Amino acid sequence: MEKMNFKNVIVGWGKGGKTLAKFLAERGESVAVIEASPKMYGGTCINIACIPSKYLIVRSERGMDFADAAAQKATFIAGLNHKNYHNLADEESVTVINGRARFVANHELEVTAGTDKVRVVAERLFINTGAKPVLPELLGLVGNPDVLTSTELLDLKEQPKKLAIIGAGYISLEFASMFVDYGSEVAVFDVREEFLAREDRDLADRVKSDLEARGVSFHAPVELQEIREKTLFYKQNDATHHFKFDKLLVATGRKANTENLGLENTSIQLNTRGEIIVNDILETTAAQVWAIGDVHGGAQFTYTSLDDFRILKNQLYGDKSRRLSDRGAVPTSVFIRPTLSSVGLNEQAAQALDKPYRLFKLATSAIVKANVLGEPQGLLKALVDPETDEILGAMIYASESHELINLLSLAIKAKIPYGMIRDQIFTHPTISEGLNDLFADANEVK
Numbered sequence: 111m112e113k114m115n116f117k118n119v120i121v122g123w124g125k126g127g128k129t130l131a132k133f134l135a136e137r138g139e140s141v142a143v144i145e146a147s148p149k150m151y152g153g154t155c156i157n158i159a160c161i162p163s164k165y166l167i168v169r170s171e172r173g174m175d176f177a178d179a180a181a182q183k184a185t186f187i188a189g190l191n192h193k194n195y196h197n198l199a200d201e202e203s204v205t206v207i208n209g210r211a212r213f214v215a216n217h218e219l220e221v222t223a224g225t226d227k228v229r230v231v232a233e234r235l236f237i238n239t240g241a242k243p244v245l246p247e248l249l250g251l252v253g254n255p256d257v258l259t260s261t262e263l264l265d266l267k268e269q270p271k272k273l274a275i276i277g278a279g280y281i282s283l284e285f286a287s288m289f290v291d292y293g294s295e296v297a298v299f300d301v302r303e304e305f306l307a308r309e310d311r312d313l314a315d316r317v318k319s320d321l322e323a324r325g326v327s328f329h330a331p332v333e334l335q336e337i338r339e340k341t342l343f344y345k346q347n348d349a350t351h352h353f354k355f356d357k358l359l360v361a362t363g364r365k366a367n368t369e370n371l372g373l374e375n376t377s378i379q380l381n382t383r384g385e386i387i388v389n390d391i392l393e394t395t396a397a398q399v400w401a402i403g404d405v406h407g408g409a410q411f412t413y414t415s416l417d418d419f420r421i422l423k424n425q426l427y428g429d430k431s432r433r434l435s436d437r438g439a440v441p442t443s444v445f446i447r448p449t450l451s452s453v454g455l456n457e458q459a460a461q462a463l464d465k466p467y468r469l470f471k472l473a474t475s476a477i478v479k480a481n482v483l484g485e486p487q488g489l490l491k492a493l494v495d496p497e498t499d500e501i502l503g504a505m506i507y508a509s510e511s512h513e514l515i516n517l518l519s520l521a522i523k524a525k526i527p528y529g530m531i532r533d534q535i536f537t538h539p540t541i542s543e544g545l546n547d548l549f550a551d552a553n554e555v556k
């Protein structure tokens with residue numbers, strides 16, 4: 111069997127890994143990137159997750175027809191995939207190896223593509239294999255052609271008229287918000303009673319009632335019983351109900367992609383959730399082997415995978431000052447309508463930590479731009495440290511909050527006192543100028 115040797119090998123074309131590969135290539139180091147599927151050049155985000163979903167979401171909000179949006183999306187994503195491939199493959203010192211990698215030893219992999227096999231030996235190894243959907247154990251789920259994960263749903267060419275969704279997390283809410291805008295009937299089922307459990311109740315309740323007002327129905331807590339062809343049977347309040355669907359989306363979380371990776375042949379250890387154990391600088395339990403992105407657990411975002419790259423770059427070529435533990439508050443955005451974004455501590459987290467806070471609240475309807483946009487629904491909240499005046503956390507449920515939250519994230523990191531944002535000049539009319547008002551004395555909740 112052919113044996114290839116490289117200084118650096120990256121397993122999986124994830125966000126952090128592809129950025130690292132480019133960086134290493136620009137330094138002239140030999141790099142191999144092993145990717146299981148040509149459809150995934152560029153990784154999960156651009157091919158089957160963030161980008162295709164946001165492409166379709168934006169067009170649903172513009173009133174576009176689903177089939178047209180889906181066709182345009184397919185062309186757009188094919189272009190991104192192509193661009194991502196060439197971004198690495200055209201580098202002189204990069205070798206793209208097509209096939210599924212499996213460890214045979216700490217620094218040796220066997221890569222299989224059809225009947226072809228090669229051995230790849232690496233001085234330094236970076237595991238960036240991402241995550242995959244968790245499927246609940248439910249009779250009739252596996253093998254049902256109308257039961258889909260987000261990957262297959264994003265590939266549909268025709269709009270499902272009736273969409274059932276199992277799970278009420280990030281993926282579910284984004285798809286629910288999008289498909290009601292395309293005109294589908296959407297019903298969401300969750301085993302957990304509490305909606306968006308990590309959010310403060312005032313915000314979560316508003317998100318739920320706004321989605322309900324737009325036509326999404328929520329059923330929780332339910333006990334899922336079985337799926338028979340295009341019908342979901344579930345129990346709620348001791349009675350059995352059913353929902354007939356065209357397509358059913360399973361969105362019950364994603365788990366680290368470590369199965370069948372041959373890690374039993376190495377000293378790379380997993381935790382009980384099957385995630386690769388890493389230390390504060392992303393080293394696994396094997397020397398000269400690192401893990402990047404979803405595969406090592408924690409927050410599952412493209413931008414945290416990218417930040418893993420920054421840590422590795424700093425640790426391997428910089429002043430070794432960056433680590434996971436200095437990442438600070440990671441902002442998040444759920445791309446529903448309007449967007450729900452947050453960073454840092456919310457009220458329930460502050461209370462759990464016994465952390466004193468001053469609370470500021472503003473209804474989105476008080477921001478003129480939100481009314482101009484025709485999206486006055488929503489709420490802004492911020493927590494401030496009573497001693498230092500620093501912002502502890504912010505939650506914005508308003509149009510364009512996915513942009514605004516990054517400004518607040520920076521303010522938290524830079525320890526900017528809230529008064530500076532209250533008195534900052536912002537352009538008009540914008541959603542950002544709402545921050546002048548949010549932090550005004552009159553909006554402090556005593």
Ligand SMILES: Cc1cc2nc3c(=O)[nH]c(=O)nc-3n(C[C@H](O)[C@H](O)[C@H](O)COP(=O)(O)OP(=O)(O)OC[C@H]3O[C@@H](n4cnc5c(N)ncnc54)[C@H](O)[C@@H]3O)c2cc1C
Nearest residue numbers: 122124125146153154159211239240403404410411412415
């Ligand atoms: C529907 C959806 C929407 C999302 N929206 C957002 C969003 O808006 N914003 C956001 O930040 N995050 C979003 N996420 C999460 C985000 O997509 C992931 O957190 C991110 O892509 C993880 O990147 P990664 O670097 O860990 O690896 P990935 O990008 O997941 O890359 C892993 C790669 O490894 C390959 N691979 C796996 N096993 C092997 C093997 N044995 N051999 C060779 N190759 C292998 C895979 O084919 C894949 O290409 C979304 C996720 C989903 C599912």
Ligand SMILES: NC(=O)c1ccc[n+]([C@@H]2O[C@H](COP(=O)([O-])OP(=O)(O)OC[C@H]3O[C@@H](n4cnc5c(N)ncnc54)[C@H](O)[C@@H]3O)[C@@H](O)[C@H]2O)c1
Nearest residue numbers: 246277278279280281282300301302361362363364410443
């Ligand atoms: N905008 C973004 O940044 C974005 C968008 C989509 C996904 N993502 C990432 O992808 C990850 C995965 O998303 P997700 O929505 O699959 O997971 P999630 O963890 O956000 O939500 C899973 C939901 O499924 C429910 N659930 C679990 N088991 C169930 C069962 N057996 N029956 C019914 N309900 C069940 C949970 O109660 C929860 O509400 C997210 O955690 C996020 O990190 C990010």
